[in-house]
Amino acid sequence: MSLILKISLASHVILGIIAIIFFYAVWLNLFKQKLNLKLLKFSSLTGLIAFLLSWLTGGYYYVVYYGNAVRPGIKGGQFPWAHTIVMEAKEHIFLFLPFLAAISFIVLWFFGQTIATDAKLKKGLLFINAVIAVIGTAIALSGIIISGAIRQ
Amino acid sequence: MNSSFKNKLINAFVISAIITLIFITAITVIADLKPPLKNWLKDNFNHHWIGKGVLSVILFTAITIIIALIPKKTAGLKLTSALLYLFWTTVLGTFVIFGFFIYEYLKH
Amino acid sequence: MQILLTAGHIIGTVLGVGGATFAEIFYLKSSRDGVIDPTESGFLKTTYFIMRTGMIFLLISGFGYLIWYRFTGQEALMYNPRFWAKLTIILIILANAILLQAKKISLNIGSAISLTSWYGALILGSWRTLETGYLQILIFYITAVFAVYFALKIIKNKIRIK
Numbered sequence: 001m002s003l004i005l006k007i008s009l010a011s012h013v014i015l016g017i018i019a020i021i022f023f024y025a026v027w028l029n030l031f032k033q034k035l036n037l038k039l040l041k042f043s044s045l046t047g048l049i050a051f052l053l054s055w056l057t058g059g060y061y062y063v064v065y066y067g068n069a070v071r072p073g074i075k076g077g078q079f080p081w082a083h084t085i086v087m088e089a090k091e092h093i094f095l096f097l098p099f100l101a102a103i104s105f106i107v108l109w110f111f112g113q114t115i116a117t118d119a120k121l122k123k124g125l126l127f128i129n130a131v132i133a134v135i136g137t138a139i140a141l142s143g144i145i146i147s148g149a150i151r152q
Numbered sequence: 153m154n155s156s157f158k159n160k161l162i163n164a165f166v167i168s169a170i171i172t173l174i175f176i177t178a179i180t181v182i183a184d185l186k187p188p189l190k191n192w193l194k195d196n197f198n199h200h201w202i203g204k205g206v207l208s209v210i211l212f213t214a215i216t217i218i219i220a221l222i223p224k225k226t227a228g229l230k231l232t233s234a235l236l237y238l239f240w241t242t243v244l245g246t247f248v249i250f251g252f253f254i255y256e257y258l259k260h
Numbered sequence: 261m262q263i264l265l266t267a268g269h270i271i272g273t274v275l276g277v278g279g280a281t282f283a284e285i286f287y288l289k290s291s292r293d294g295v296i297d298p299t300e301s302g303f304l305k306t307t308y309f310i311m312r313t314g315m316i317f318l319l320i321s322g323f324g325y326l327i328w329y330r331f332t333g334q335e336a337l338m339y340n341p342r343f344w345a346k347l348t349i350i351l352i353i354l355a356n357a358i359l360l361q362a363k364k365i366s367l368n369i370g371s372a373i374s375l376t377s378w379y380g381a382l383i384l385g386s387w388r389t390l391e392t393g394y395l396q397i398l399i400f401y402i403t404a405v406f407a408v409y410f411a412l413k414i415i416k417n418k419i420r421i422k
Contacts, residue, residue: 110158
């Protein structure tokens with residue numbers, strides 16, 4: 001694996017984790033009585049940027065390297081389902097995240113002031129950020145399963 | 153930006169996200185079932201996954217603009233309802249995609 | 261690189277496990293009179309912040325380790341049952357924090373889960389020679405949560421101001 005591919009893969013993973021951490025922080029902080037709007041806005045923006053960068057870096061690694069160099073090994077190894085189910089699902093479900101992240105960011109930035117008094121809006125945002133954090137976590141765990149199946 | 157246009161624009165974003173996620177789910181399943189579609193994506197975008205990503209972004213942007221610019225006072229759906237619909241679309245889309253690939257694996 | 265990852269992971273563990281320990285001590289002290297006053301609440305909030313900082317260090321350095329395994333041909337370690345048990349416990353810590361913040365579980369239950377989980381993750385991370393299955397580790401963990409819950413309940417009753 002070349003240096004640029006290693007940097008792409010490492011960046012994809014770390015940026016993804018950073019994004020998940022920030023959306024988990026939004027989810028957690030939305031439960032508070034006294035909302036810290038600055039923190040919510042900052043977290044959603046940082047999380048969105050991190051997901052977009054993770055998408056680009058992961059996409060580069062996937063398109064340039066994974067298909068020819070990694071996939072055959074997994075499919076021919078002890079755990080072929082790691083590609084056929086887990087990777088296939090992961091690469092498509094991941095596409096949901098940037099759009100969900102954008103929605104969380106947009107709603108918080110434009111309607112942040114009203115969340116404190118609008119219980120329904122707060123509930124909607126809670127659900128969106130929860131689903132981002134949970135799916136993001138599942139995708140991160142999928143990445144471990146896929147990588148672990150290499151060379152086995 | 154006046155308040156009513158702002159409300160309409162934000163709603164447009166959310167409705168657009170719902171449609172985009174449905175599109176991603178549909179194209180994932182259909183492209184795997186119909187090789188010509190997968191080949192078309194590969195021929196036009198160098199890789200089927202890049203094609204799905206690019207088309208999703210185009211769709212999201214286009215639908216947002218269309219809904220925001222149609223001369224109706226509102227986007228047609230309350231923001232709070234739209235967010236919950238988006239949540240359920242995400243959950244269902246996740247199960248459909250995951251379930252589809254389990255089915256494909258077991259079938260072969 | 262490995263030194264950085266190890267340092268990051270140790271810092272995360274110290275902050276997380278230390279924070280969880282002091283959170284429990286402060287909670288027990290605060291609830292002696294049945295009321296948590298603003299000063300006591302302030303101490304608890306500070307320790308929770310420290311624990312969250314520790315968790316961030318652990319997550320980033322932890323995934324850093326996984327990237328390291330990937331680059332050094334040690335991918336098989338990612339299928340180790342002890343590792344997956346530790347990951348499960350980390351997820352429980354994160355879910356527990358949400359449930360506590362959302363007031364869906366009491367602080368008594370939440371603190372028992374938190375304390376057991378942080379020490380559980382520490383033990384699993386340190387005990388490199390542990391050769392046992394994922395389910396066995398989780399059964400032991402769940403038993404430990406109950407044991408810690410009842411032990412804390414006894415301590416709380418004994419130190420309560422009557």
